[in-house]
Amino acid sequence: MGSFIIEGRNSLEGIVDIGGSKNAALPILASTVISGREYLLENIPDIEDVKDMLEILQDMGCTVQHDNGVALIDTRGLNTSQVPEKLVRKIRSSIILMGAVLQRTGNVEIAYPGGCEIGLRPIDLHLKGLRKLGVEIIEKSGLLVGKVTEPSGCEIQLDYPSVGATENIMLFAVGIPGKTVIYNPAKEPEIVDLQNFLNTCGYSVSGAGTGSIIIEGKKPENTDTVEYKIISDRIEAGTYLSAASSMKSKIYIRNIEKSHFKSITSIYEDAGCEIRETHGTIVISNQGRIKAVEKVTTQPYPGFPTDMQAQFMASMATADGISIIEETVFDSRYKHVPELQKMGANITTIGRVAVVEGVHKLYSAEVEAKDLRGGAALVIAALGAEGTSKINNIYHINRGYEKFVQKLQNIGAVITETKN
Incomplete structure (x- = not known):
């Protein structure tokens, strides 16, 4: 299934070009x-x-x-x-x-x-x-x-x-x-x-x-060749935003419609990230430890997407304060929690509610991706953790992220993929 080897605590800076939307x-x-x-x-x-x-x-x-x-x-x-x-x-x-x-x-x-x-x-x-x-x-x-x-x-x-x-x-x-x-x-x-x-x-x-x-x-009467361009992936953009929020960073996200992921950017602005748009590019800056967000509830669009819950939890794991996350869309979407706990995260779950008390830092560990977005959350956690982490079963992550390793390397992440 393959693994990611990630050396943490490196700042992120550079350009990320967002690919086509998986869900479109x-x-x-x-x-x-x-x-x-x-x-x-x-x-x-x-x-x-x-x-x-x-x-x-x-x-x-x-x-x-x-x-x-x-x-x-x-x-x-x-x-x-x-x-x-x-x-x-x-x-x-x-x-x-x-x-x-x-x-x-x-x-x-x-x-x-x-x-x-x-x-x-x-x-x-x-x-x-x-x-x-x-x-x-x-x-x-x-x-x-x-x-x-x-x-x-x-x-x-x-x-x-x-x-x-x-x-x-x-x-x-x-x-x-x-x-x-x-x-x-x-x-x-x-x-x-x-x-x-x-x-x-x-x-x-x-x-x-x-x-x-x-x-x-x-x-339809016309049977000519249909030409069409798919929209860009708002969840991919949100994932890189989550990564940027977890450490010192300044990244530029291109090829994304800002209105499509407004519910995501507004939450991270509340957490203390600086997010602005210039010439069609979203610029995300984070100079220190972000603040906990009191409560976030996943909801159908235009609410906060369930597909961003795990990544958000990973960034809140080192935020200053206590965050409460309520998952209302799916009933079993906290499989990443035990893996984050292995890295030192202080998270308690009660049914569909997760209470995240931010710690000062996470530590490297060997963990396993249980699903697509939970796997992305582990990558985010490993990028900000002290030491070198190994994430196994990355097939799940590759199901939904295009050129993930290459894009992260382009913005300064120290990450490699192994096939074993």
Whole structure:
């Protein structure tokens, strides 16, 4: 699975270029199967989750080329409605293929998705929405088997603004008769990006980012090559911000829309970091020990993202004072806590609440990444710790961060990757 070897207590300074958004790229890649045509996608991150999604498309008969942030995909050769089970169990976002494949073929067989073990992530809202749109879905031998029967647009009220459910409903509804309205949808920038991509393909979607999404079902007449550029990754940007806050630093973050991660920057400004924008570049400066933030609660966008909870905890581990973190999105997202404790962090968890009492310094240790964002938190902790740390099982981290070692080295981190 490989390891990172990190020498701590080195200041960070330099430029970080943010790559394409993982959480925008995956649903857009899945949506390419809706109609058989060619797609030229830019700003595609070179990460393991993207490689797995592209492999799924290839296994289903599509042609894929991916190099240097550009993917050329031809889905005219799609020849099955069965999504390969082995790959689905590796990547959570593969469930979004359910709505896309149903729209293309009228049928689907797909396993329950895998990914990080960060608690229950039920897909009942996905199934409920698709059923309301005219899909019969049964469970058979551990697989979800879906068949389109009487497709028709309708109004769907989501009990929770689930990102995945919003995406699956969008991908199926774009091509069925009638108008579909999703109330209480997810509002993330990645949902807006998916809407923009679908409209570029010739579909009719509006309202993404607001309290309702309106989909006028139709089949695009134009089958020319679709060209589209994915938005940049706000969580990647937030992760480097967390790293900068943990030690003396001055880093410049380029290729990011500041409004997309305002909930992240505002928290770190409260902690004492200086954050400003100049000529489209976000400049982050930290000259000393940051202050604890009294309480942070993870929430759906535009609230503080659950995907930043672990990284934030790592930076609060050495902050001056006590921070309280409440995780409301997932029920098992504190697997990084015991690993941070090995490095000297003073953290107590009670259910979904974590109390972090900042210590003056962390110390090197050998720790294990249990999931993607928790692994990133361990990197942040190791960068600020005294001594040389080893982080094992870095496959999880490479699932979501492009050129992580290289980008950290470019800003002064002493980090190497081993394959053992």
